[in-house]
Amino acid sequence: MENRMTAGEKNLLLLESLLPASEKLYVWCYKNDGTFVDTSCPAEERHVLEHAFRMLGGMKKAVRAAEDRSRTLPFILGSPIGMQWAVTFETERDRDLIFVIGPVFYSMPDERQLRTVLGPYLTSRENADWAAALFRFLPKLPVMAYAIFTHYVIMVHNTLTGERLGVESLQGESLGAERAGERERGDADPAEGGEMRDRNAVYMSERALLRMVRTGDISYQRILQNSSGLSPGVPVRGQDPLRQMKTSIVVFTTLVSRAAMEGGLSPEVAYPLGDSYIQAAEDCRDSGELYALAHAMYHEFIYRVHHLRSNPDYSLAVQKCCDYIELSLDRKIRIADLAALAGYTEYYLSDKFKKETGRSINRYICEAKVERARVLLLSTDMPVREIAESLAFNTVNYFIRCFHDILGCSPAQYRKEHRHAG
Helix, strand or coil: CCCCCCHHHHHHHHHHHHCCHHHCCCEEEEECCCCEEEECCCHHHHHHHHHHHHHCCHHHHHHHHHHCCCCCCCEEECCCCCCEEEEEECCCCCCCEEEEEEEEECCCCCHHHHHHHHHHHCCCHHHHHHHHHHHHHHHHCCECCHHHHHHHHHHHHHHHHCCCCCHHHHCCCCCHHHCCCCCCHHHCCHHHCCCCCCHHHHHHHHHHHHHHHHHCCCCCHHHHHHHCCCCCCCCCCCCCHHHHHHHHHHHHHHHHHHHHHHCCCCHHHHHHHHHHHHHHHHHCCCHHHHHHHHHHHHHHHHHHHHHHHCCCCCCHHHHHHHHHHHHCCCCCCCHHHHHHHHCCCHHHHHHHHHHHHCCCHHHHHHHHHHHHHHHHHHHCCCCHHHHHHHCCCCCHHHHHHHHHHHHCCCHHHHHHHHCCCC
């Protein structure tokens, strides 16, 4: 990144200086044909990590993505050994450059697992030498929590492009709730220094995820994000990390399909749909594809249930307003915005909305936000004030009044009485 640096490259150099050195998060720059330009990775590790990116298919996928001009968001690339990268582009040079962040593991890899999975790749002398170097570097390889990694990826992307994306922008390519490659903290042995997981928190989070499916709640991203900090995978320890991830996604798909049937989706639809996603998971060859597939599966089941539960008596305009409200619970929703969406005056829409739904627009918004608050109270440890702020209530007192008006008790009382209910 020398000589005539673009503004994005200069910003990236500044960003690199701000990243904690202890994180070992490296940024790589390539031309859009895959030619190496520069990296922040130390020279002693550079060849090993770059060879991994190329050998495991990361470069081929990044170059293909650079050719797709419709692809503008950063995305995660996985690999059969659980090594992850993120890829983004700088817009100033019309995609002349590809920026790669990583690699990271979400948990310290097991050498025996790596040797098993890498077997098919080690047929050449070059790859065998690379593997020997990789095993020597194993204790120094970057290990980072999923949430921290995605945070830094978005920082890099926003610095390069001037955009203001949030971490949810990565959810299309990776599903935090399915980070099956991570070791379940609840299965650690305290005698060996392991940290015991809050199993009740995991259970409550799982309930919230499945409830999104049963109710067809299309505003599921926040719940998905809240679950990403918890260990979700099936705690099966084997020699193949990819097999472990597939097992978790198969289990999750089964749970989601059952929840969809409870929400009204016909078994004639739910079973074949779930089976098709399970087969697709079995056919996946790396973790990045699995993440994307798991998210697509969750998204499709939710939207199918949502479509079934949409009130057939609502007009198209009113249904559009209801969907907009469900997707906008984290911000202030103005009647003027809904009227513009429906193409009506505020007065006409307000009258039409109440006639069809039996509630005023403001009442409908309040009920929808209280319903989301109810889920957050049961599935997270977020303080009441933070929940109120996340749902864009003017004050916490106003939130408490609305909650009490609709459910007959305060948020704190509701959490205390229902948190451990079945």
